[in-house]
Amino acid sequence: MTSSAIAVSGLRKAYGDKVVLDGIDFEVAEGSVFSMLGPNGAGKTTTVNVLATLLKADAGTVRVAGHDVATATKQVRASIGVTGQFAALDDLLTGRENLQLMADLKRTPSGDRTVSQLLERFDLGESADKMAATYSGGMRRKLDLAMTLVGRPQIIFLDEPTTGLDPRSRRTMWGIVRDLVVNGTTIFLTTQYLDEADELSDRIVVLDQGHLVAQGAPEELKRQVPGTHVRLRFADLDDLDTAARILPGATRDDQELALRVPGEGDSKSLRAILDRLDEHMINAQEFSVHTPDLDDVFLALTGHASTKEEAK
Known part of the structure; x- marks a missing residue:
């Protein structure tokens, strides 16, 4: 355990x-x-x-x-x-000196060896003796x-x-x-x-x-967050109209000639959607399955959209 x-x-x-x-x-x-x-x-x-x-x-x-x-x-x-x-x-010290200062403050045994190992580990060897400000x-x-x-x-x-x-x-x-x-x-x-x-x-x-x-x-x-859906895109408005009529709960985007159909996103539900289109001789030029991401989770759970601001 x-x-x-x-x-x-x-x-x-x-x-x-x-x-x-x-x-x-x-x-x-x-x-x-x-x-x-x-x-x-x-x-x-x-x-x-x-x-x-x-x-x-x-x-x-x-x-x-x-x-x-x-x-x-x-x-x-x-x-x-x-x-x-x-x-x-400390921008006035080199990378190596910054690490050495920390090793001295922590009284690290074999400080020089530790510093060298860390410089190598973090791929900083070539810049080790340059000022941190650079x-x-x-x-x-x-x-x-x-x-x-x-x-x-x-x-x-x-x-x-x-x-x-x-x-x-x-x-x-x-x-x-x-x-x-x-x-x-x-x-x-x-x-x-x-x-x-x-x-x-x-x-x-x-x-x-x-x-x-x-x-x-x-x-x-x-x-935990609903929102999985299949996105279908069609060649013309007639196909979009028919697909929107035969697929209940779908949301249409006329500009993109696209349809968003709620579903589980698994093979069974996807097959059911495609079979329904075949019954009416409609061909979807493109289809893709979209599942919620952590942005959707964040919004659903907190009521706030995620931002690129400092989240404290």
């Missing part, structure tokens, strides 16, 4: 009359990627701050790496790494994560690790995250990109107004 890297029960936090977290419960399995999603003001940052011992909870119990965050703060901090949205680098956005994010790994933390909190990165750099970071998990590290991810959560996460929780409104694997969450 998989052990829990993080266990949260009845977590509550309020600021005056404003309740930010209203008794939430969740667990994070060791060696997994766990994502927390939610609109602005949902309580995600407050949750992370409590787990990282930066903020005290008003009620509830929180255990991180087996330690109580309230009574074993030192042990928790020794077990975690935190990478914020903005790279915490690094691209992707290089800065990689160096920042490398600095987090100096102390070999069991659990890493990643706050929007790919914000502002180009698609190639984003995928590079995804590969790094996967490698970390393969090697046993637990990742707690907050992200504004729902495709990123879908791509990386073993489990997702959705937080809204201080409450957990859903949790599960990405595919489980997507199955």
Whole structure:
């Protein structure tokens, strides 16, 4: 049975009359990627701050790496790494010097060897002796994560690790995250990109107004939201008219000569639609099956469309 890297029960936090977290419960399995999603003001940052011992909870119990965050703060901090949205680098130092500084602060045994290994691991060897101020956005994010790994933390909190990165750099970071998990590290991810959560996460929780409104694997969450449909496109308006008449519940788009037909998306329901068209000698030039994605889940569960703004 998989052990829990993080266990949260009845977590509550309020600021005056404003309740930010209203008794939430969740667990994070060791060696997994766990994502927390939610609109602005949902309580995600407050949750992370409590787990990282930066903020005290008003009620509830929180255990991180087996330690109580309230009574074993030192042990928790020794077990975690935190990478914020903005790279915490000293631009006046080189990449190597930034890593060496972190190794010195953490009193890492064989610090020079650790620094060299991390530079190689993150493909920063050629730029190691250049000022961090000259690094691209992707290089800065990689160096920042490398600095987090100096102390070999069991659990890493990643706050929007790919914000502002180009698609190639984003995928590079995804590969790094996967490698970390393969090697046993637990990742707690907050992200504004729902495709990123879908791509990386073993489990997702959705937080809204201080409450957990859903949790599960990405595919489980997507199955909870209706909206699977078949999209058909026709050659002319006559075929579209006939198809709209014989397929109940369909929604038409005259400009695109397309029809959206609700369905389960499985082979049986798709065959029934195509057989119905054949009965009336109608040919669909194109058809495709569309299923809900995490954007649909986010909107359905929180009442807010996902944005590219900072979702805290």
